[in-house]
Amino acid sequence: MTQILLVEPSPTLRFGLNRLLQQAGYHVESIDKYASLFDKLVPKNGHTDSPPDLLIVGWPTRDRSAQCRLITELNREKFKQVPVVIFARTIDETNLNALSDRPRLMIQLWSDFQKSLSRIKQMVELSEQALEARSNHQFKALLVDDSKSVRTIYGRKLKQMGLDVTLAEDADDAWEKLQQQHFDMAIIDYFMPGDNGAMLCQRIADSGRFPGMIRAILTGTYKEEIISECINAGARECMFKNESMTLFQARVTAMIKQLQSNVKLDQQNRDLVNILTSIGEGIYGVDQNGVLTFINPTGLEILRYSAPRELLGKKAHELFHHSDEYGRSINDETNYLYQAYLLQDSLRDWETVFWTADQTPVHVECTIQPLSHNQSSGNGSVVVFKNISERKLIEDEINWQLNHDHLTQLLNRTYFERLLQQEIQTVQVTQTQSALLYIDLDNFKQINDQAGHSAGDQLLVTISEKIRSRLRHRDLAARLGGDEFAVLLHDIKPSALESLANSFRDVLAQTHFSYQDQEFPVSGSIGVSAITQQCQDIKQLMAQADRACAKAKQAGKNQIVVCQDHEFIAAENTAKGWKNRLKQALSEHKFTLLYQPIYSSSDIYKHLEQQTDNHVWQGIDEISPTEYEVLIRLEDHDGELLSANAFLSDAERFDLIADIDLWVLKQALSNLTKAQLAKPVNINFSAHSLIDDTNVKQIESLLTEYSDVARLIRIELKEHHILHYREALAPVMERLVDLGCQFQIDDFGRNFSLFSRLRELPIMGIKIDGLFTANIAWDPVDKKLLHSMIEVARTSQIKTTVKSIESLDSLKHIEHGGVDLIQGYLLGKPIEIES
Template sequence: MDVKQETKVDLMAQNLAVVDFDLEKLACDVIDKSDIGIFILGRDKNIVCWNNWMAQMSGIKADNATGKSLEQLFTGFSNLRLEQAIDDALLRGMSAVLSQKFNPHSLPLYKSPEDRKKKQLMSQMIMVKPIHNGGHYSLVQVIDVSPASARDKMLRHQADEYKHQELHTRAILSSIADAVITLDVDGRVDYMNIVAEKLTGWSFQQALGLPWKNVLSVIDKKEPLRSEPVRHCLQQGQAPDLGEYELELQPKSGANLAIELSMAPICDQHSETLGVVAIFRDVTNARQLAQQINWQASHDTLTALLNRRAFDDKLAEMVKTVRHQDGCHALLYLDLDRFKIVNDTCGHAAGDELLKQIARLLASNIRANDLLARLGGDEFGIQLLDCPAKAAANIANMIRIAIQQFRFSWGEKIFNIGVSIGVVEVTPRCKSAEDILCKADAACYAAKKSGRDQVHFYRSENCAAVYHQGEMEWFPRIQQALAEDRFTLYAQKIVPLADMKQSKHFEVLVRMLDADAKLIPPGEFIPAAERFGLMPKIDQWVICHVFKLIASERARLNGQGYHFAINLSGCTLSDEQCLAFIKEQLAYFNIPPGMISFEITETAAISNLSSVNHFIRNLQQSGCRLSLDDFGSGLSSFAYLKNLPVDFLKIDGLFVKNMAVDAIDRAMVKSINEIGHVMQLKTIAEFVENDAIIASLEEIGVDYLQGYGIAPPQPLTDANGRLQLT
């Protein structure tokens, strides 16, 4: 395993803590290819992940290891140092490194079956780290340091050997991929390999005899090291713990490099310290990748503002702080007025550009220490720190006026945009961050109901009833539409990239009709239908009508390769009666195997993994295929994918629509596509809106395309009620 790959595995495992998902069900596919041992222990100290390296070196398969403790896995095994390190990681969030010298009772791992027969354990370095912020899980890495141990013995032996043997040792060190510098008992350089010369900018001849700090100039986040690691090695005869530092190397010339550094004393056979060996590697790219992952986890990719998850975390911190300190904060909840007009008349590209311009406008109208986030769609949130009610009202009105005066132009069209703003005070009496956000949302809703383009302060007597009433309005409307059969079906083509003229794959979409037969888009009624548990009925309506259409045109469809994808809500996936209904309808209408696939969102899938797995496998046994929609919307995606036996992977359109101009989005699409193909899944790119995106997807090798650049949604049936299949 090369240095960058090993570091990337470590950083990815550490950054899984950013996303709130169930690590106890974490699939080990991301780390299975690692050339070091990795396993994860839950808070009960039972194993939740056991990678291939561990399986090979221990002879214990992952299935047999999962759910067991180390004591259960290795009968009679005992290692107090390791047990203490695991406790420190789980309970106190502390990291530890157990070297072979101070960890004589290693894990029972062997380099080969022959070694296992001889009971010859490999030399190991074990690193234990906490993950998931609260220390709920412990990440254990096991590195085979047999070559390093052998090298260390050789170095000790060389102290008493002849000069030509010393040169031979240095030749060996020169072949190591990591940078190596050895120091004498005075901490002066007496050897450095080629990699060390390259990274430090010093040649061996220049560095020979210099104090180590001159050559290996290391800082921790722009600060000097708090302890002297070389002195620790020489005086204590122990390797210092450098894992707590985020180290940078200052080379002789050029920019600083992020490095991982370890030091250890060089001792002879009498345990006398002869010097110090420092081994380090360049991890600049890996650290930059980690920073990008962290940024993406907390920011909205379109506007570069904080995202909803980060905003919620900051709001929780605000609530916690205000309870222990005097002061008053405020929260603004903003919902743009007339944004939908721009999006519907000019398309998603115009809507995206409007959101980016509004984000810049909002940022220019708040104070330096305030927090601005995009909460989703056309909704924004602002946390006003140390801001009393009167000042919050002034800032909210200043923002309202700025947006009122703003004009958005797209082509020859010019739009004026308004905003409805809800304001709530954050005081020590507040219950929770969720309660504050709900109240701000209620105040914003009240502002909209009062005529839009207004600022509304939350008051319990004037917001709660209005908000509840507005939510409840949709409940009877959807029920009435179901009773009167006032829904209609649309479809959007999904074409194979290899032959974009072929159009036999369609995603079925549902629209509601009001009493005057006017179309109501799904974004208006589906959230309410989900909130009030009406989505299973709507899903059943769609399934029944699609199956009837297929049955009525069986002769036209059979054997022609037509395929219809039907969306299922999260409520339906957890409803056993809905599963029985689908199977009954498949049998009743005699739907041909492979003609129907069901689309489920990634969020819905991972919310109840066991139920969804049961649902998926039952439908697959009935001849249906499954698509995982909006894949990539959460960092948990790759971890859970292995446990979802789907057939198609739909790449989240948020990555696709900007991939032609955004290198990170393109990299995400490429990664998702490669993972899908490794798992033998067909990949579908959503939000394909122009030729530049199509060209990028063609280079990457995505299987299917869908979006306005291919074909917009059209009614599924013609005026005579027949399927429109072109």
């Protein structure tokens, strides 16, 4: 039974591969540490364990010392006979190229795990054949001479040198033996009856059936014309019978060494072909002009060709990377792959489109490496590429989900504001005019209260379709939240502004909405703000349109109000009143902290399993929260507590956010000390509070002062803040972690690019954005996205919190295995904690 030694630290990957191999009938010994492998390879008291038939190693992606040790051990001469399969995440893993010259090495990608068994079988079979051939190999020599004594003397010497010798009397006898068996070398007498030695050499060469066979002439004459004739006929050299036997032995030894080099080169070529055949990525080579010189089977499969001959000798950029994904031709000057071939340049992780044999575009990621760094050598390039079509589809789907409202399919607020900012810049350059419509439904709350949320959702979908029906070619529409919508009217004449706005008001007023035999009136109030060259601030623009909309509602609903500059000035004065109000609240301690409980998922699901009624949520008073989130509230004039959404944007606008963050941190630390809560608390911070050194020093001072409870502080930073200020935040976060507090990302998942950067920052946890849990009970895409984020966190050993759980259905659809903590109004509302 074939003995396989498997080394892989990950229990999941090790278990899966182990089971696959055992089902195929292999005997597998599994090791979970690279150190254990090195113990087996390093001699103990002069002895090592017997080598396995095959060694399978999961490449240590992040362990550089293990990489270097593996390279050293696997390249030792005594272990080079052991065939090795390396499982790697990508073909470009760090230091993996250091093993590229090792014989009997195959690189297998984890992404092609299901295809690995057939390739491992192929590796074992080829290795067994190579080992058997090597152990039994004896070079075969044909000695041709019409003299029996010469045949005896020289034949005996060749045998003493370890050669398998066959004797022939003349050229015809030699030719007959050449038809019957393979020979590695032929030593031929020149003067023989019939054809002489040069003629036999020429006949062997002309037949083309004996590639690699070394031919030498044995003669007793030094005539220059005979030597030239023999060399021209393909003889490697002429050896003379009257020379010493020592010189003859030296010449034959040189030929044997050449044969040994040829065997080694052939084996290396077979190993290279094996690697190219087995690897899970497409590989092709081109010369300096972009002409294809080779392509591996995976490359043929991706490009849907049946045989290499269909591509070899043709230009790659004319065959499959001649056009973009829309079929538009790319000229040679802007065809970057083609230019890389010509310039002998390298490109890494280059995304482009290849066209298959049936003219279907396939998204690929390429890495181009010139075969020589000397540009004048013109040795061509090697291109490694993989099909990323599925990944692109997922990325496109994720980006669409992140940029659109899930219910109405319109743009969401975040993406709309980004496009609105671009429009402001465009207007300033082109000196055109655009406009923003802010639409608020008039009777939405009444419909929600009378007919329920399902009716409200259906109305929002209907309204979104009506708004979309009035859009011109380049106009944009978004749902800002609740029953508020926005429309960007691109490039309009000032005289047409009111008329266009009225068309949206009319389409809403003409909408007939019924739900369960109930008829409801529909209309909307619209605020209009022109986008001119004087408009530079998106917040100002949105505020203008919002206040115009509020004025339309006050005028009796179903109205349009166009914002005037003097009205906005008055509104600005109102906003500035918030500045004084917030300053006063800080000085007079008008802020209050509430604490929302966060529960361990295992506790929640254990409680869920014990419920008697699966359709009604039963309280969890008996479960103790694992953590809390700190929420700030502002006491209004009438004693009502205003949520943070009512004032934090103004706090940021008037540079008061850092003062508020410091107040919250100090109050939370004080409460933890007095209440002896001993539970971690999550505090939302603005990134602006952490990129100012004066603020950071105050934070450090507070954490030092309250060092006993600093370890309970979890600072939450919004995902978009981390993306924008990552370089500035990283050193500050490290400093604060040293003082005991920890960090986690809030609203995680809105930007796909942060997935791969989790390990670059000292992050202990993520809070997945509530937009992914709001519709998880019925939206399979949200469920899949949530699963992906949980997997990323689990792989990075980061805790995952799912928040905004408002319903029992949402709770039941959260994946149990990867979620650590759960938060939401279903489980517990914010409360005050007595200090």
